Amino acid sequence: MKVNKIIEGCLKKDKKSWDIFVQKYSRLIYWAIRKRLAVSNFKFSQDGIDCIFQEVFVSILNGGKLFQLKDIKTIASWLAVIASNKTVDFMRRKIKEDKRLVVEMPVLKDDKSEQELYKRDLLNVLGSIIDTLPVKEKIVISLNLIEGRTHKEIAEIIAVPVNTVSTVIARAKEKVKKELEKRGLKDL
Amino acid sequence: MRKIEEYLKNYLKKELSNIEKTPQCLDQEVLLDYLERKLGGQERKDVEEHLSQCNFCLSQLNLAFEAKKSNIRSIGGKVPSGLVNKAKTLLKNDKSAIGRGGGSRMKKNLFLAGAIIFFIISFLLPKYFMQCLVATLVLGIGWAFESENGRTFIMVLDSWRRHSHDEDDEISNRLKDRFKSPHL
Numbered sequence: 223m224k225v226n227k228i229i230e231g232c233l234k235k236d237k238k239s240w241d242i243f244v245q246k247y248s249r250l251i252y253w254a255i256r257k258r259l260a261v262s263n264f265k266f267s268q269d270g271i272d273c274i275f276q277e278v279f280v281s282i283l284n285g286g287k288l289f290q291l292k293d294i295k296t297i298a299s300w301l302a303v304i305a306s307n308k309t310v311d312f313m314r315r316k317i318k319e320d321k322r323l324v325v326e327m328p329v330l331k332d333d334k335s336e337q338e339l340y341k342r343d344l345l346n347v348l349g350s351i352i353d354t355l356p357v358k359e360k361i362v363i364s365l366n367l368i369e370g371r372t373h374k375e376i377a378e379i380i381a382v383p384v385n386t387v388s389t390v391i392a393r394a395k396e397k398v399k400k401e402l403e404k405r406g407l408k409d410l
Numbered sequence: 411m412r413k414i415e416e417y418l419k420n421y422l423k424k425e426l427s428n429i430e431k432t433p434q435c436l437d438q439e440v441l442l443d444y445l446e447r448k449l450g451g452q453e454r455k456d457v458e459e460h461l462s463q464c465n466f467c468l469s470q471l472n473l474a475f476e477a478k479k480s481n482i483r484s485i486g487g488k489v490p491s492g493l494v495n496k497a498k499t500l501l502k503n504d505k506s507a508i509g510r511g512g513g514s515r516m517k518k519n520l521f522l523a524g525a526i527i528f529f530i531i532s533f534l535l536p537k538y539f540m541q542c543l544v545a546t547l548v549l550g551i552g553w554a555f556e557s558e559n560g561r562t563f564i565m566v567l568d569s570w571r572r573h574s575h576d577e578d579d580e581i582s583n584r585l586k587d588r589f590k591s592p593h594l
Contacts, residue, residue: 249489303477361462
């Protein structure tokens with residue numbers, strides 16, 4: 223069954239269409255929930271995941287979410303973001319009930335040279351470089367280093383040439399290296 | 411250069427470690443429109459300005475992109491079958507409501523069919539003309555009450571009747587006031 227027919231069927235509350243929809247997109251929604259939980263500092267259980275999973279489908283079926291889908295081609299992204307938002311709402315509710323569910327962020331490696339540099343305002347050095355970057359370059363660095371996206375993927379996301387992405391990343395690293403070398407840190 | 415990457419990563423993660431959604435965060439539709447390149451020049455710039463400062467929205471964008479590029483049949487791990495079946499049964503509960511709606515439609519059609527049949531019979535059997543007409547009338551009223559249009563019609567009539575009573579009252583009050591007036 224084609225996706226638009228499935229969606230039409232779901233909007234008309236057709237059981238068969240709904241079953242196909244759930245079967246087709248379960249894996250994606252489950253993945254999105256786990257991904258959002260993985261990057262958060264939140265202690266979660268399988269019950270929590272199950273609960274969020276059901277809430278996502280409830281909001282799609284009964285919350286009128288399907289009416290908000292503008293473009294069938296973007297359904298995968300759309301569902302992933304809904305699942306992510308539901309996960310965030312769930313986390314907020316649970317944290318309100320029990321603040322112990324928030325996990326402490328890990329501390330930096332205990333390396334002598336890093337500690338020294340830390341004392342010499344490592345974060346300020348990095349901050350001064352990152353904060354002065356133009357908007358798009360900051361996004362490029364973040365997508366590459368935090369989200370782990372390749373140069374080609376970043377180029378696709380923010381609609382810039384791949385060469386530009388590579389240049390931006392190389393330039394930022396070079397800048398950081400020079401600044402840190404100025405402050406006496408070697409073997410970079 | 412690996413160490414540089416480490417430092418940068420740690421800095422970015424530390425600075426943006428609280429991946430919290432704020433009221434300023436981008437609306438889902440805007441985020442998806444950005445990804446699909448449906449936004450105009452200034453809108454794009456505004457979104458990018460926000461993305462450069464908000465790790466939550468950046469991670470949402472990343473998630474949306476990954477979902478778009480992945481094969482939905484093989485993305486992530488297997489979902490427990492119990493979960494999937496439970497989600498499927500969500501519509502079963504709704505279906506019962508639809509069933510009730512279907513029953514009401516059938517009742518309405520029965521009333522209408524009955525009224526038409528008795529009307530025809532009243533001409534075929536002159537001996538029972540009055541009885542059939544009464545039956546037609548009763549079934550017709552039943553149909554009207556069952557049907558939404560009938561209910562609306564009754565409401566309109568009722569409103570007109572009440573409105574006309576109000577008008578009558580107003581006219582009679584005006585007349586009374588006129589006769590009581592000292593000018594006369």
